[in-house]
Amino acid sequence: MSITALTRSERPAWKEKPKLPTQAAKGLALIVTVVAVVVPFWVVIATSFAPDQQVIENGGYAVWPKEWTFTAYERIFDQGQVTDSLMVSIGITLAGTLFSLASTVMLAYALARPGVVGGRPVMVMILFTFLFPAGMIPSFLVVNSLGLRNTYWALFLPVLVNAFNLVVMRGFFQGIPGELFESAKLDGAGELRILWTIVLPLSKAVIAVVGLFYAVGYWNDFFRALLYLDDSSKWPLQTLMRTYVTGLNNNKLIDVQGAAAEQVHYAPQTVNMAVVVLATVPILLVYPFIQRYFTKGVLTGAIKS
Amino acid sequence: MAPGVLYFLVFQYLALFGNAIAFKNYMPFVGVWESEWVGFANFQALFSEPAFWQAALNTVVLSLLQLVFYFPVPLALALLLHSLMQGRLRKFVQSVVYLPHFISWVIVVALFQQVLGADGAVNGLLGGSDGHLLDIFGNPDAFRPLMVVELIWKECGWGTIIFLAALHNVDEGLYEAAALDGAGPWRRFWHVTLPSLRAVIILLLILRLGDILSVGFEQILLQRDMFGPDVAEVIDTYVYHHGIRDQNWGIAAAAALFKGVIGAMLVFSTNKIAHRMGEQGVYR
Incomplete structure (x- = not known):
């Protein structure tokens, strides 16, 4: 992301040239905002796909799965x-x-x-x-x-x-x-x-x-x-x-059947987070449509009235 | 037309009359209409209950905290977004910040626990092997800041929309004229941008003040048990716990009615004040 990308594409003649510190501050604020929104989603997704062992060692979360596994999702659908x-x-x-x-x-x-x-x-x-x-x-x-x-x-x-x-x-x-x-x-x-x-x-x-x-x-x-x-x-x-x-x-x-009997090290967080992912996916799927119609101004007009 | 009208009649108006139980000794097996009238006895019982006043206090404190710390955030974010070019970057950021609005509170709380909880990522990454950097969930002192931060995370992006619409409607010519008269960016912001947002800001403030006794029912209901009623009981959760759970129907209905009447009075009076100040307000 270059600095010039942050400025208005067509700067009117009366407007001052953007100053570098202002641009940098804006860029930083944007990055912080986007990261703050995305990171929680990412941690949840990563935890749901991480192997039990890693989640247990970390104490309940994963930021990057050592290997991507579907175990948690299989457990959900088995039960x-x-x-x-x-x-x-x-x-x-x-x-x-x-x-x-x-x-x-x-x-x-x-x-x-x-x-x-x-x-x-x-x-x-x-x-x-x-x-x-x-x-x-x-x-x-x-x-x-x-x-x-x-x-x-x-x-x-x-x-x-x-x-x-x-x-x-x-x-x-x-x-x-x-x-x-x-x-x-x-x-x-x-x-x-x-x-x-x-x-x-x-x-x-x-x-x-x-x-x-x-x-x-x-x-x-x-x-x-x-x-x-x-x-x-x-x-x-x-x-x-x-x-x-x-x-x-x-x-x-949920109670995962058989896991304890099989003496498998089982981290409940992976299953919990997989359920959270399942509950979020439909929203993510319809979200682009909401966005598209929203930008048509259907609702902004209504809000004004 | 019929199904929709029927809905409003049954689930809104019939229910509205159900508020009569605030003045009755309601017995479920006798029914709403046949239960005995008791005048203001439920209100007397309610007002002599310290737990209710604690809930009312918690509600107002949380509302004021939200007003001070949440309210300006969407405005600031809208100004930031508006200052970007109309390009892909702005669209991308908007897509990202609107998203949490569509995520349920259950999921939002789960996300927060996974990141900021005792076993969460922040404690794990920054707190060392057994160090607990953050002690948030279950710690009553952390409840109020947490509620505000969660609200900011979920709604501040969505909250920008109304400000962006207002900013979009500002005549570019005003900026140009101000610039030609020698006004720098700050003076243009102060004398053009802010005045053009004033009507929207006042409208939203009135709506917020009228709603000062409501603070995110779902959000707080989910986390009330974890933090305990001393800080985390608000009027709406009080109504739920005393009415639905403990079956103190009359007292809970009285609490809800009390809240509704105060809220309506606040809307009327703030709207009046806005008119005195020469503003449009919510209605005329």
């Missing part, structure tokens, strides 16, 4: 608990995102069309929840009285529509020129048909962003399962990982 949790997480994320997205799109569309009966009071009602969201205890009582406790419905119905996402989507729909609707109406298309054939194809970017936000939210959630699912064998991955993070389970996330 049912993490695989089950992974399936729960995937299922909740898919189902939750689908239900949330469908409800949000329909509601946002209805609220975006002028002249919908009750549109304004409904909008006021939704914005009011920004100021006074339902608290934990009342939500719990509602879920309980509906008989949703200990069902997977409890993991997404209580957070089905996010008011912020709704406002973002409504704003986008309102930006679609009204003539498109009029001409479709004249051609005899119903509201659902207009939504399906005209609005949705025009709104791919905003739907993608909102869908990804819902998906990330569902994937990352540990608390709802802790609140509503008493049976820990039903827990998603994040809630399972919580037992390790809080130090409740003697720092062993």
